[in-house]
Amino acid sequence: MSKRFYKPENRLGAVMSQPGGMPARAALARAKYQMTQKRGEFEKRLKARVKEIQAMPVCDTAGETFRTASMKASDIVTLAGVTGQKLTMTTAAALIEFAEWMLEAEAGDTAPIPVFIDSIRLAHEKGPRMTEEEAQTLVARLHRLTDIYQARYPLPDEDAA
Amino acid sequence: MSFDLNSNLNLESTRVIAIAASNDGLEVLSPLIAGFGVRDFSRFSNVEDAKRQLEGQEFHIIFVDYHVDSGDGYDLIRWIRRSAMHENRTAPVFFISSNFTSRALERARDAGASFAITKPVSPDVLLPRVLWVAGLDLTFVESEEFCGPDRRMRFEGPPAGTDGRRETDIHGELGEAASDNLDQDEIDAMLKTQRASAG
Numbered sequence: 001m002s003k004r005f006y007k008p009e010n011r012l013g014a015v016m017s018q019p020g021g022m023p024a025r026a027a028l029a030r031a032k033y034q035m036t037q038k039r040g041e042f043e044k045r046l047k048a049r050v051k052e053i054q055a056m057p058v059c060d061t062a063g064e065t066f067r068t069a070s071m072k073a074s075d076i077v078t079l080a081g082v083t084g085q086k087l088t089m090t091t092a093a094a095l096i097e098f099a100e101w102m103l104e105a106e107a108g109d110t111a112p113i114p115v116f117i118d119s120i121r122l123a124h125e126k127g128p129r130m131t132e133e134e135a136q137t138l139v140a141r142l143h144r145l146t147d148i149y150q151a152r153y154p155l156p157d158e159d160a161a
Numbered sequence: 162m163s164f165d166l167n168s169n170l171n172l173e174s175t176r177v178i179a180i181a182a183s184n185d186g187l188e189v190l191s192p193l194i195a196g197f198g199v200r201d202f203s204r205f206s207n208v209e210d211a212k213r214q215l216e217g218q219e220f221h222i223i224f225v226d227y228h229v230d231s232g233d234g235y236d237l238i239r240w241i242r243r244s245a246m247h248e249n250r251t252a253p254v255f256f257i258s259s260n261f262t263s264r265a266l267e268r269a270r271d272a273g274a275s276f277a278i279t280k281p282v283s284p285d286v287l288l289p290r291v292l293w294v295a296g297l298d299l300t301f302v303e304s305e306e307f308c309g310p311d312r313r314m315r316f317e318g319p320p321a322g323t324d325g326r327r328e329t330d331i332h333g334e335l336g337e338a339a340s341d342n343l344d345q346d347e348i349d350a351m352l353k354t355q356r357a358s359a360g
Contacts, residue, residue, distance in 0.1 A: 004304070023167070073259070074258075074260075097262075
């Protein structure tokens with residue numbers, strides 16, 4: 001197959017330029033309003049997802065455990081992010097960073113997963129009452145844990161593969 | 162054609178599709194997309210169902226989550242970029258993920274994503290990127306190795322470890338990486354096509 005360059009029609013630009021619609025700033029304000037209206041529902045969902053991840057079953061393989069943890073934590077990042085629960089979002093993001101690294105490194109050590117999950121629970125239950133220093137310590141410890149495991153399980157060299 | 166936050170925009174007739182394994186991700190996108198004025202928003206948590214839809218209907222914007230039921234979203238983007246329907250093959254694809262290491266981002270770019278968006282997706286992040294991509298007349302590349310938008314990268318200096326050849330090249334030692342993850346601006350810098358000017 002030879003290399004081919006071409007300019008496709010900009011269909012999105014064309015349809016967006018049609019008469020009607022609304023100013024972009026109004027669209028932005030409307031989207032934010034719609035998100036606010038759903039906040040209660042998203043908070044309920046978040047609570048359910050935090051419970052779910054705590055009950056996460058042990059999977060047959062380490063890879064499956066990391067993948068499941070990453071997926072469930074991703075939902076928590078989404079829901080905590082849109083409901084303004086920053087510490088819950090950050091702890092879940094830390095789990096994803098850890099799990100994705102371990103997946104990529106094809107590592108089999110799932111021992112730290114419960115530590116991350118418990119931190120998510122703690123952040124969700126007590127985050128609003130934590131001091132800034134306590135929150136920072138919690139996150140820093142998770143990052144430290146990830147650093148240790150990243151040093152222990154380096155990623156395979158893609159170029160060498 | 163260019164759009165910005167002061168532009169008037171009409172998204173009523175745009176068709177948008179989102180594919181994610183998680184219903185939560187799709188639920189969060191729904192009010193956001195509806196708020197922008199989009200009326201035709203298709204959501205799929207099953208990749209095979211989404212592929213059937215993509216084979217039969219044109220879309221203007223495609224969202225692909227990193228987590229899809231068949232594995233990761235990279236394969237789905239590659240499939241879109243080689244799909245039989247020309248309109249969808251060249252549609253803007255927004256890749257959404259919670260974890261953008263530089264390696265993950267390179268994979269999204271190499272799969273043919275137009276944009277990478279880090280979770281949680283917010284109106285403030287999404288709309289300016291939709292406006293930006295709608296204002297582009299992108300060149301597409303099709304080759305054995307890559308199908309997707311052509312990218313002329315922003316010039317950010319000579320490759321690390323080289324002296325560079327330009328008078329304006331900055332020299333110096335690179336420090337250790339402060340963090341493995343990239344923020345949204347850095348992600349944009351890697352994926353945005355930059356206009357080149359002559360003279």
